Amino acid sequence: MLRTRFRRTKLFRSLTFIAAEDAVYKPPTIFEFYPEIVAFEGTIFAINRIMMIRLIVMVLLIIIFLLWTRKFNQAVKTGNVVPGRFQVLGEMALNFVRTSIAHNQLGEKDGERFLPLLTTMFFMVLGMNITGVIPFANIAGSSVIGVPLVLGAAAYVTFIYAGIRKHGGRFFQYSLFPAGVPKVFYILVTPIEFLSTFILRPVTLVLRLLMNMIAGHLLLVLCFSATNFFVFETEGLFRLFGAGTLIFGFAFTLFEILISVLQAYVFTLLTTVYIQLALADEH
Amino acid sequence: MDSVNIAEITGNIAVIGYGIAAIGPGIGVGMVVSKTIESIARQPELAGRLQVTMWLGIAFVEALALIGLAAGFIFV
Numbered sequence: 423m424l425r426t427r428f429r430r431t432k433l434f435r436s437l438t439f440i441a442a443e444d445a446v447y448k449p450p451t452i453f454e455f456y457p458e459i460v461a462f463e464g465t466i467f468a469i470n471r472i473m474m475i476r477l478i479v480m481v482l483l484i485i486i487f488l489l490w491t492r493k494f495n496q497a498v499k500t501g502n503v504v505p506g507r508f509q510v511l512g513e514m515a516l517n518f519v520r521t522s523i524a525h526n527q528l529g530e531k532d533g534e535r536f537l538p539l540l541t542t543m544f545f546m547v548l549g550m551n552i553t554g555v556i557p558f559a560n561i562a563g564s565s566v567i568g569v570p571l572v573l574g575a576a577a578y579v580t581f582i583y584a585g586i587r588k589h590g591g592r593f594f595q596y597s598l599f600p601a602g603v604p605k606v607f608y609i610l611v612t613p614i615e616f617l618s619t620f621i622l623r624p625v626t627l628v629l630r631l632l633m634n635m636i637a638g639h640l641l642l643v644l645c646f647s648a649t650n651f652f653v654f655e656t657e658g659l660f661r662l663f664g665a666g667t668l669i670f671g672f673a674f675t676l677f678e679i680l681i682s683v684l685q686a687y688v689f690t691l692l693t694t695v696y697i698q699l700a701l702a703d704e705h
Numbered sequence: 706m707d708s709v710n711i712a713e714i715t716g717n718i719a720v721i722g723y724g725i726a727a728i729g730p731g732i733g734v735g736m737v738v739s740k741t742i743e744s745i746a747r748q749p750e751l752a753g754r755l756q757v758t759m760w761l762g763i764a765f766v767e768a769l770a771l772i773g774l775a776a777g778f779i780f781v
Binding site: 452526622629632633634636637687692 | 767772775
């Protein structure tokens with residue numbers, strides 16, 4: 423017993439000795455999200471890597487949509503009913519937002535009304551998220567609060583606008599004083615409803631997207647910087663850990679692709695549902 | 706035999722805090738998904754609507770975990 427323990431300590435000591443004589447591993451911190459400024463330093467237009475990625479994504483989205491609409495127009499004009507691969511992709515993506523998000527939740531009429539906003543939201547969130555796994559970009563455009571904040575504010579304004587447009591001032595009455603509750607309980611219900619509808623909804627929309635992207639990026643950085651550390655800065659058995667972290671990093675990359683699409687879907691779906699709840703008649 | 710410190714932990718207590726904060730939402734999301742699967746198994750034709758409700762439920766439950774993660778960054 424004593425001897426095995428001794429042997430084990432010796433093994434551990436030799437392992438820690440190997441690790442200790444080299445550089446210490448530095449895990450990623452929150453400062454990952456504050457890269458140095460690359461252009462226009464000192465002005466309000468200062469651009470860092472994340473901002474640059476956002477601009478590139480914006481330009482790419484505009485180009486893709488221009489190409490798609492040109493293809494669609496061509497197909498309509500020439501009566502060509504056999505779509506190419508690129509066109510099918512566009513039709514599928516746009517149809518997904520249209521049928522399974524907008525029409526499913528809001529119905530045909532209101533779905534069409536809010537479709538432009540919902541489509542923009544879906545593709546913007548998707549585009550900004552997916553840069554987190556694209557090589558050489560490697561950080562999501564939505565992993566700093568700006569993009570989620572703008573999208574969350576758009577959702578907030580839209581569902582309040584939808585409610586006021588439909589019910590006028592009674593929208594606030596419907597949402598703060600739900601029908602069918604005994605009058606005394608309004609003391610309890612109204613603050614909760616106010617908190618959940620007008621504060622927690624936008625805050626959670628923003629935080630969900632932001633935190634998913636931050637956590638995802640930190641996980642990827644952790645895995646790959648650990649791989650780098652194990653392979654290049656340690657010796658002996660420790661190098662084997664590098665293979666493990668590399669596999670984990672690869673798995674998390676695939677997971678991140680899933681998360682990007684899922685977050686785009688969830689963000690759009692939740693906005694749709696909030697609009698639908700605002701449009702709903704008093705129960 | 707001199708003692709070798711093989712399990713020294715340095716770092717922030719907030720990490721443990723977030724671990725605790727993730728327990729509740731973890732259980733919650735698990736329950737939401739398991740009930741949805743159960744319902745879909747009982748009534749497959751309602752799968753679409755049930756999934757939407759599931760996402761909504763997950764979104765509300767998950768908010769707690771996300772607030773926990775944000776609080777870890779903010780209050781450290």
